[in-house]
Amino acid sequence: KNQVEQSPQSLIILEGKNCTLQCNYTVSPFSNLRWYKQDTGRGPVSLTIMTFSENTKSNRRYTATLDADTKQSSLHITASQLSDSASYICVVSGNTDKLIFGTGTRLQVFP
Amino acid sequence: GAGVSQSPRYKVAKRGQDVALRCDPISGHVSLFWYQQALGQGPEFLTYFQNEAQLDKSGLPSDRFFAERPEGSVSTLKIQRTQQEDSAVYLCASRETPGGGSPSPLHFGNGTRLTVT
Numbered sequence: 225k226n227q228v229e230q231s232p233q234s235l236i237i238l239e240g241k242n243c244t245l246q247c248n249y250t251v252s253p254f255s256n257l258r259w260y261k262q263d264t265g266r267g268p269v270s271l272t273i274m275t276f277s278e279n280t281k282s283n284r285r286y287t288a289t290l291d292a293d294t295k296q297s298s299l300h301i302t303a304s305q306l307s308d309s310a311s312y313i314c315v316v317s318g319n320t321d322k323l324i325f326g327t328g329t330r331l332q333v334f335p
Numbered sequence: 336g337a338g339v340s341q342s343p344r345y346k347v348a349k350r351g352q353d354v355a356l357r358c359d360p361i362s363g364h365v366s367l368f369w370y371q372q373a374l375g376q377g378p379e380f381l382t383y384f385q386n387e388a389q390l391d392k393s394g395l396p397s398d399r400f401f402a403e404r405p406e407g408s409v410s411t412l413k414i415q416r417t418q419q420e421d422s423a424v425y426l427c428a429s430r431e432t433p434g435g436g437s438p439s440p441l442h443f444g445n446g447t448r449l450t451v452t
Contacts, residue, residue, distance in 0.1 A: 228377075256438045267339070267426055267443030268378070275438055313377050322391060323368075323441070325377035 227251045228316050228326035236332045241304055245329045247297040247314030258315040259288050259299045262328070268313055271299070304333045337361075339444035341427050347450045348417045356412045356447045360429030368441065369402055369412050370426040378426055384410060385433045417451045424448050 228249045237243050249257070256275045260268035272281045272288040274297070280289045285308075287300045301308055311328040318324075340359040348354050360367050366385055370378035371394075380394040386407035395402070399417075404410040414421055424446040432439045 258440075265445070267428070267445045268441075269443070270440040273438050273440060315377075320391070322380050322383070322394070325370075325379070327375075327377045 227324045228314055230312075230314050230326040230329050232329060233327075234330040234332070236334065237304055239304060239306055239333055239335050242300065242302050243304060243331065245299045245301075245312050245314075245331070247299070247326055249295050249297070249314070249316045249324070249326075251316040251318050251324050253318050254292060254295070255317045255319055257288075257290055257297050258317070258323075259286070259297075260313045260315060262311045262313055264310070271312075301331075304331075306333050306335060309333045339427055339429050339442050341425075341444035341447050343447055344445070345448050345450075347452060350417060350419060350451055352417055353413065353415045354417055354449060356414075356425050356427075356449070358410045358412070358427030358429075358444060360408065360410070360427070361431075361442055362408070364429035364431050364442070365433045366430040367404055367410050368428045368430075369410070370428065371396075372424040372426055372446070374423075381412070381425075414449075417449075419451050422449055422451045 231246045258273045259271040262268040274290045285302045290297045313328040314326040316324045342357045369381040372378045382402045383391040384404040399415045401413045426446045428441040428443045430439050
């Protein structure tokens with residue numbers, strides 16, 4: 225079983241709408257959780273990094289939440305733009321350097 | 336350059352050929368990672384270097400895979416006797432700091448897409 229599960233697998237929304245992506249993890253011990261955006265044919269780009277003590281963190285139109293008790297995180301995208309079309313990957317780190325990647329949510333934003 | 340650079344961008348190899356994939360990390364970054372990403376999947380860890388020391392190679396799928404970083408900067412991932420299942424995007428990432436669980440961001444290159452025919 226994957227230690228980092230993301231949902232939904234794919235999502236289609238209209239430009240200007242909001243959406244929320246989910247990430248559940250079982251990695252233990254837990255050190256930090258990251259959200260990455262990966263455009264087609266490119267490497268992942270970091271959006272946010274959250275440590276155990278952080279509940280929410282925002283980066284422009286992206287807001288990530290973390291509940292370390294339930295081992296859940298979400299990424300909320302506000303007022304989506306066409307350029308938000310990408311895969312969004314949740315990555316969890318324990319106390320080693322081996323980051324555990326989720327399989328991603330494929331977001332498509334249509335005009 | 337400002338980011339992580341990988342070459343070649345695309346590589347087509349006949350089954351059985353050896354390939355070498357290069358990664359130029361951000362200058363001064365201590366940590367370097369290699370990942371394998373199959374189509375539609377998240378990256379899977381292959382190996383990790385701290386400077387020139389390969390501290391973790393537990394993700395390398397077989398002894399046909401070999402990675403080195405002899406001077407603590409540029410790294411090469413070599414795959415011997417390539418098989419069709421080796422077809423994937425190989426991503427390199429670097430990070431300024433070492434240490435387990437470091438919250439420093441990972442900077443990824445755009446990957447090398449390897450196709451084995």
